Amino acid sequence: MSEREILKVEDVSKTFQVKAGGVTAVDSVSFTANKGEVTTIVGPSGSGKTTLLYVVGSLEKPESGEITVSGQDILDPGTDLVRYRRKNVGFVFQFFNLIPALTALENVMLPMDLAGVPLEQQRKRASELLDRMEVGGRLLKARPNKMSGGENQRVAIARALANDPDVILADEPTGNLDTATGKTVIDILTGLAGENGNCVIIVTHDESIIGVSNRAFHMTDGRLSEIGA
Amino acid sequence: MRSFHRGFRSFRRNYARNLIVVVLLFVCLTFSMSMLAVKLAADNQVDKIKQTVGNYGEIKVSSDYQMKQFQAERQKSAAERAAEARSMTPEQELANRTQDLVPETMTDKFSKAAYIKTYDKVLSARVQVTGLTNTNLQKLFQLRESGPQEQEAGPMGNLNQNTFFFQGNTNGASASDFTTGAKKLVQGKLFTYDDYKNANPVVVIEKNLADQNNLKIGDTVEAQVSGQTGVGSYMELKITGIYETVQAEQQNQSTSAGVMANFNPAGNSFYAPTSVVQKLNTTPGYVSLGSYYFGSVGDTAALNRAFKTEVGSTKKYEFATDLSDYQAIADPLLKARNTSVIGLAGALGACALIILLAMVIIVSGRTRELGVLKAIGSTDRQVIVQYAFEVLCICLVAVIMAMGATALIGQSMGNWLLPKSQKTSQQSSMEGGPGGPMRMFNPNSLYKEGSQFSLGASSQKQQAAKLNVVYRGSLFLYGILILVGISLVGMAIPVFWIIRLRPARVLSME
Numbered sequence: 099m100s101e102r103e104i105l106k107v108e109d110v111s112k113t114f115q116v117k118a119g120g121v122t123a124v125d126s127v128s129f130t131a132n133k134g135e136v137t138t139i140v141g142p143s144g145s146g147k148t149t150l151l152y153v154v155g156s157l158e159k160p161e162s163g164e165i166t167v168s169g170q171d172i173l174d175p176g177t178d179l180v181r182y183r184r185k186n187v188g189f190v191f192q193f194f195n196l197i198p199a200l201t202a203l204e205n206v207m208l209p210m211d212l213a214g215v216p217l218e219q220q221r222k223r224a225s226e227l228l229d230r231m232e233v234g235g236r237l238l239k240a241r242p243n244k245m246s247g248g249e250n251q252r253v254a255i256a257r258a259l260a261n262d263p264d265v266i267l268a269d270e271p272t273g274n275l276d277t278a279t280g281k282t283v284i285d286i287l288t289g290l291a292g293e294n295g296n297c298v299i300i301v302t303h304d305e306s307i308i309g310v311s312n313r314a315f316h317m318t319d320g321r322l323s324e325i326g327a
Numbered sequence: 328m329r330s331f332h333r334g335f336r337s338f339r340r341n342y343a344r345n346l347i348v349v350v351l352l353f354v355c356l357t358f359s360m361s362m363l364a365v366k367l368a369a370d371n372q373v374d375k376i377k378q379t380v381g382n383y384g385e386i387k388v389s390s391d392y393q394m395k396q397f398q399a400e401r402q403k404s405a406a407e408r409a410a411e412a413r414s415m416t417p418e419q420e421l422a423n424r425t426q427d428l429v430p431e432t433m434t435d436k437f438s439k440a441a442y443i444k445t446y447d448k449v450l451s452a453r454v455q456v457t458g459l460t461n462t463n464l465q466k467l468f469q470l471r472e473s474g475p476q477e478q479e480a481g482p483m484g485n486l487n488q489n490t491f492f493f494q495g496n497t498n499g500a501s502a503s504d505f506t507t508g509a510k511k512l513v514q515g516k517l518f519t520y521d522d523y524k525n526a527n528p529v530v531v532i533e534k535n536l537a538d539q540n541n542l543k544i545g546d547t548v549e550a551q552v553s554g555q556t557g558v559g560s561y562m563e564l565k566i567t568g569i570y571e572t573v574q575a576e577q578q579n580q581s582t583s584a585g586v587m588a589n590f591n592p593a594g595n596s597f598y599a600p601t602s603v604v605q606k607l608n609t610t611p612g613y614v615s616l617g618s619y620y621f622g623s624v625g626d627t628a629a630l631n632r633a634f635k636t637e638v639g640s641t642k643k644y645e646f647a648t649d650l651s652d653y654q655a656i657a658d659p660l661l662k663a664r665n666t667s668v669i670g671l672a673g674a675l676g677a678c679a680l681i682i683l684l685a686m687v688i689i690v691s692g693r694t695r696e697l698g699v700l701k702a703i704g705s706t707d708r709q710v711i712v713q714y715a716f717e718v719l720c721i722c723l724v725a726v727i728m729a730m731g732a733t734a735l736i737g738q739s740m741g742n743w744l745l746p747k748s749q750k751t752s753q754q755s756s757m758e759g760g761p762g763g764p765m766r767m768f769n770p771n772s773l774y775k776e777g778s779q780f781s782l783g784a785s786s787q788k789q790q791a792a793k794l795n796v797v798y799r800g801s802l803f804l805y806g807i808l809i810l811v812g813i814s815l816v817g818m819a820i821p822v823f824w825i826i827r828l829r830p831a832r833v834l835s836m837e
Contacts, residue, residue, distance in 0.1 A: 152831040184704030200336075
């Protein structure tokens with residue numbers, strides 16, 4: 099494992115049981131991702147990209163394989179997965195998934211609140227992050243339904259960064275945005291890798307994103323293959 | 328603490344949706360708490376009634392037996408009665424005098440029965456008092472002399488204008504006329520239990536009678552011992568107390584002038600120790616009745632059994648209780664209480680259903696939010712506490728509003744639930760029931776209600792006719808219990824949902 103390698107996925111499989119039998123969403127997938135790099139996984143709908151992302155984010159439990167994040171085996175029964183999700187990963191979703199009852203600022207403060215960060219510290223960091231995402235002024239107190247898609251997604255990215263995670267897991271982050279806004283969001287995510295040193299993993303069906311990533315994989319029927327390898 | 332804060336924030340921010348649930352809950356809770364208030368009020372009033380009604384009984388000669396005796400006497404002419412009296416042996420005379428009385432041995436024995444709390448022996452007798460005129464009887468005799476039936480002496484043949492009603496008991500302070508407040512001592516003192524035990528010749532007389540005859544405390548009056556003549560047939564009675572008749576006073580105040588203002592039949596009653604009245608009546612060892620207070624109405628059946636065991640199959644004596652009075656007063660309250668309990672159960676069931684359905688709708692509508700919370704690092708406990716607190720806030724607002732509304736409509740609910748027949752029973756009791764002016768001539772009336780012009784039972788029935796739904800501390804405590812109960816029911820859905828929820832599934836849904 100190199101010094102920059104932060105995520106290692108080895109021979110991971112995930113099968114869902116349906117009426118017709120088992121459907122293998124992730125089939126013996128192995129890959130690594132480094133700090134400060136953007137890794138893109140592209141593939142058609144239903145190819146298993148999102149499942150792979152959720153497995154890495156510990157929202158799904160694979161049947162087999164090994165996943166190591168920052169040297170921590172997240173499939174070890176002794177691992178505190180809630181703590182892992184708070185400290186090590188940040189999620190960015192296609193539909194933003196902000197809490198509708200909370201303002202932009204409160205949405206960003208929420209992960210810190212759950213982690214027990216003092217209130218003033220939460221407020222300060224959330225303001226900084228939103229400022230960095232160019233969401234400020236009146237938007238700080240705006241609720242998600244009062245903001246545009248791009249603004250919502252920037253708030254979602256700020257929320258993902260709240261606890262300063264090692265890995266940002268972005269699931270179709272541009273899927274619900276127009277091209278221009280989508281490009282801005284991708285720029286922000288790539289900027290995070292470059293400036294913050296985060297490991298950004300983007301799952302998308304938009305192959306144009308491959309061009310801005312350090313490594314790219316193609317996923318079909320649960321199997322992963324590196325593009326240009 | 329932060330979870331509570333998040334729950335409260337969520338409650339405030341989702342106000343429109345929560346308001347609908349609050350309003351629905353408020354309606355049902357108001358109904359529940361009003362029913363609860365009615366139940367508590369009815370329970371409280373029934374408990375109070377139990378302390379004064381339904382816990383009294385007396386052993387006396389049965390009204391059936393008295394009626395038969397009365398009819399048998401009426402068959403005889405005055406001459407036959409006189410002849411019969413002349414031919415009686417002393418034993419027959421005693422038997423004749425005591426035919427309407429109860430042996431003290433019987434009342435004494437019954438006083439040792441379980442549940443009996445107090446015991447008194449009462450003897451009423453007509454006694455001739457030399458030199459004093461019974462104004463009531465004087466008027467009656469004047470009416471009889473001017474009426475068409477002047478020839479018919481009837482059962483009142485042995486009365487004259489010097490005849491007074493003596494009521495004896497073992498302690499003047501416990502005489503029912505004084506305990507009901509119909510009469511009050513204004514001078515001197517009432518006789519005591521020691522006076523009864525020692526048969527001290529003392530008497531308490533009425534104020535108007537004392538004024539008219541210049542009698543005062545320490546003076547004596549001379550009473551004739553019944554059935555005796557000659558030297559030693561008179562007893563000097565020392566006046567120890569003078570009483571006032573409260574009802575007669577009220578009449579005087581409300582009537583400007585005339586016959587009614589001076590009509591004071593209660594003034595012709597004397598109060599003396601039972602042992603003294605026994606001597607005056609020449610009925611040693613006999614009393615009109617044994618008067619008992621027992622624990623509560625619940626003991627009535629056991630005491631009836633004890634009485635039957637004591638007297639056997641004879642129908643001469645009866646153990647008369649105020650059970651029917653208790654039932655007349657308490658039954659409508661109990662009916663209202665039972666109805667309120669049914670209403671309470673139904674309304675609480677509706678509350679539980681509302682909060683359950685509301686939480687199903689709320690939680691299912693916020694499934695994605697739950698998934699996000701878990702995905703960004705919330706523990707199940709944190710999410711559960713947050714939602715639980717939100718439910719608690721909904722229920723708390725509804726309960727507080729319902730408590731306020733209950734204070735406003737509780738009394739109306741009570742009036743609505745109180746059976747209408749209650750008012751009718753109250754009116755009948757005021758017109759001629761126990762305690763009314765006809766009390767003296769009603770063989771079914773009880774000593775505890777007092778003699779004439781008693782204020783006791785009728786005023787009590789008046790009080791019972793209204794269900795006083797007052798706001799009690801216990802209602803507040805029950806309100807908290809209901810709050811906790813429905814909150815827990817409401818929390819069941821989020822808890823179940825949150826534990827089962829898999830964020831990956833929720834977040835995958837579009």
